[in-house]
Amino acid sequence: MSGPGRQHPFVEDRMDRKPITWYIATPADGIIEMSRQAGTPVNLATAVGDVVRHPSPCRNKWYDESSFSYFRMVKRVGEALEDTGIWPITWPVRLWNVEPLGETGNWSPRHYPYRLLAHQIRVLEEVDAHMALGPCGRDVLTVVQQEIPERAARWAAARPAAAAGGRTPSPWRSRTTAASRPPRPGSSTSHAAPSTRPSPAPTPA
Template sequence: MARNTRPVTHYMATRPDGTVPPTSSCMTTDPVPTVNLADHIGQIVDHPTPGKPWYDETHFSYFRTYTRPGELLERVEWPARLWVVEPLGETGTWGGYSYWVLCHQLRVVEETEPWHAFGHRGKQAMSVLTQLPDLVRQWADQWAADPDGTHRTYKAWEARVHESRALTGWARYRARYSRREAALRTATTLAADAATRAATEAAVAPHALAAILLRARCLAAGQLMFDRIRNGKYERSIRELLLGTELDTFTLPRPDALADR
């Protein structure tokens, strides 16, 4: 009986204007040729400066397509536009990067939604990033209403996060194995940036800011890797740490209780 396999989708990420970034990370002051995929939807595009298959000889030597969308942002900064493409002609790859498919010709099939750049859990990760400013304001209100109690709760949570290596170990290595390493790096960076802006606007104290930034980064990681940290009681406890479940159950004291202190 023939094995049922899914069709492979090839993606490319471009700058917001639709242009393909260089394939080489080497800096240059000379103009680097590029192609604007937005101008070629439904068309076949030839590479303007094809190099020797498949090595970086110039700053732009080939088209680099991805079969694992969670790694799309490894060489492209956010925000980015995403495209479904079809490599044509001879293709190649590099050892250790089997999710790359390199080519000198491709068809631009369509533009697709940006959340695909974060992989299978992209929608959930982007939803959290969108909600973070409001969430940070809520967390800031907790700190303002009960600084001492909130500090104790967060301190205990932070200790468990660091001891278990929930973010730096579990999330990181599961992201690597599931080809979402670039997605995780980008999501946690965006989360920290969003949290910093919201916390600064809320005039959060420095010690509270550090805890809130960690919570934002963990929450983004927990949502992104929700389906990869799930086996057994211990893994689920790691996931709860990332999601800040125990912090969500932390309730503010009654105003009259604060007045009695």
């Protein structure tokens, strides 16, 4: 069958695919933490636009011969903070868009389809690190960087004054006092205590 709406079968299967974006997370100084721990620090902050070769690549691909056998990258940006060697994870971190070059591999494409290992990368650019915290990353950062420190300061300031007055500081005071306060007479929560007085003996007929 032919006609103006009919395309060649090979043309129908041809689709534009968006290139995969790969990410590597580092501490604030831009050095891959595992490379620092291995004694061969690799700084991505000073290599934007450059090709970076692994300083001591493993020979038995793709196994961990050391803590830093290859560059580890992920295509799921929400996984970028895992398996980085950064522990405990302290903010700020930096997030880099990299391009794997040469031979690449994986521990198991079936179980780790979003991870990639390589001995050579090109550092393309630095991107907003909030993406590593998920789709609500900016809101998470607001809570971590602003709301928690502000509330912690208020709670710390309220504790000495509360301790001097013999009471529990806010925000816990309202909860504990409400639980320990006896019910008011006539309220729906008040209940008369059961009587312990014996019942009177029946009058003989």
